[in-house]
Amino acid sequence: EVAACQPKILSWHAPDKFEYAGAAGGYMDAWGYPYCRGRIMNTVETDEGQYDTVAPVFWATGAALMVRSAVYHEVGGLDARFFAHMEEIDFCWRLRSRGYDIVCIPSAVVYHVGGGTLPKENPNKTYLNFRNNLYMLYKNLPDERLSTVMRCRFWLDRLAALQFLLKGERRSFQAVFRARADFRKQKKDFRVSRKENLSRMVVNPIPEQARFSILWAYYFQNRHKYSDLPHI
Numbered sequence: 001e002v003a004a005c006q007p008k009i010l011s012w013h014a015p016d017k018f019e020y021a022g023a024a025g026g027y028m029d030a031w032g033y034p035y036c037r038g039r040i041m042n043t044v045e046t047d048e049g050q051y052d053t054v055a056p057v058f059w060a061t062g063a064a065l066m067v068r069s070a071v072y073h074e075v076g077g078l079d080a081r082f083f084a085h086m087e088e089i090d091f092c093w094r095l096r097s098r099g100y101d102i103v104c105i106p107s108a109v110v111y112h113v114g115g116g117t118l119p120k121e122n123p124n125k126t127y128l129n130f131r132n133n134l135y136m137l138y139k140n141l142p143d144e145r146l147s148t149v150m151r152c153r154f155w156l157d158r159l160a161a162l163q164f165l166l167k168g169e170r171r172s173f174q175a176v177f178r179a180r181a182d183f184r185k186q187k188k189d190f191r192v193s194r195k196e197n198l199s200r201m202v203v204n205p206i207p208e209q210a211r212f213s214i215l216w217a218y219y220f221q222n223r224h225k226y227s228d229l230p231h232i
Contacts, residue, residue: 004066004067006063024106051106054106071095075095123175210229
């Protein structure tokens with residue numbers, strides 16, 4: 001029943017630390033924000049063996065992802081409309097919602113260079129992250145959650161844009177609004193995919209999707225490590 005897995009991802013530049021791209025397996029909060037065992041927001045933990053257990057995860061990083069080929073083709077593979085960011089999370093969401101399991105195997109280790117396509121500060125990276133996150137939510141959220149999550153993200157995305165502006169990152173500020181505008185234009189192109197995903201969904205809710213807000217836990221409750229988070 002396991003269709004995909006990832007190794008433990010450590011940093012090539014700092015081998016004692018987890019790497020941002022996937023760490024020791026990925027999860028999703030209630031509002032569609034991804035986080036990992038070993039990396040929450042911009043806090044990356046030192047690897048001290050604290051996540052050396054095989055664990056079920058919501059998503060496995062595309063930095064080092066193994067998938068059963070038959071299942072890969074069955075669920076439609078990676079969606080080329082995403083390009084570069086979150087396409088593996090969208091793919092894994094389809095796997096989990098159709099009843100397949102995904103795990104992290106930390107006895108296997110990969111050292112990841114990171115930022116190969118776009119550096120973190122690049123406004124195009126901001127654009128792709130915000131746009132593709134909306135694509136992913138629209139494609140995969142069940143009907144009973146879609147409106148609530150999208151309304152919440154309307155305000156959270158504006159809050160994120162304001163943060164960029166206050167830091168003097170005007171191009172990233174603009175990228176957030178450009179991402180939302182392009183999502184609204186292109187949303188119709190994803191209706192068929194959404195209909196198919198919902199029709200084939202057999203797991204709802206997905207156990208590895210948290211019921212809490214990772215933003216609230218991180219910024220207001222000072223929970224900066226996966227081990228500090230409430231039980232999913």
